[in-house]
Amino acid sequence: MKIEWFLEGKNTIAVVGVSANPEKWGYKIYQTLKRTFRKVYAVNPKYAEIWGEKCYPDLKSLPERPDVVVTVVRPEITEEVIRTAKDIGIRRVWMQPGSESREAIEFCERNGIECVHSVCFMMDGLKKRGDGNG
């Protein structure tokens, strides 16, 4: 597995646990990834939209299957999310530090889902690359 594959700009990303609060990581990560990747979907059942953009209640509601799911939620929610991810055929999951659990990681390993954990997005690096690519 190469982490670089997760970071390819052509990927479609779903961020599970997007927040409307600009102070929270769920907001910062979503906004930063939007600058870098082709298409980024917000997922959180609490919101119908976030700052004017559509927010989906779960992965099954998305209009297309994302290449990568990023989790910014509590570990027990991540465990639910990856089960849905498996059901709809998602092959790559990036668990932001704090959202991972041993059970979630082992579930991914058992089910052939590539899983990144213990790594943070380099927010400035992504932002600058995104700015450069338009």
Added chain:
Amino acid sequence: MGTDDLEEIRKRKMEEMLKKIKYPTKPLELNEGNFEELVKRYPLIVIDFWSERCPPCRLIAPLIEELAKELSGKVVFGKLDVDRNPSTATRFGVMAIPTLLVFRNGEVVDRIVGAVPKEFILGRLRKCLDEDVKK
């Protein structure tokens, strides 16, 4: 002169060369001002691209301290704060942290992304050290 003799000479020359360089036993603090000079000064230097706000970076920080001590004389370790030095991180394509970049004679020869066990880092570095001895 046999192959074993040549191998012995290579090893001895490498050891002599390494003795001439003053090796630190703690990770060096790198920044955009001293980066170029330090990566060129040491034959093998590992730079830990990190941030205070990144929990996995804090997880591997003690390992880097230990490795700097244990491998002193062979490998130099350095740390670069990506929040304070974003342009260096971007220049080397660091998009996730922690990232360890291994420089040999000023060139990137290996990249380890994420908080990985100490043995994993050691294994990758041994490869670099073995290649140095063969040269």
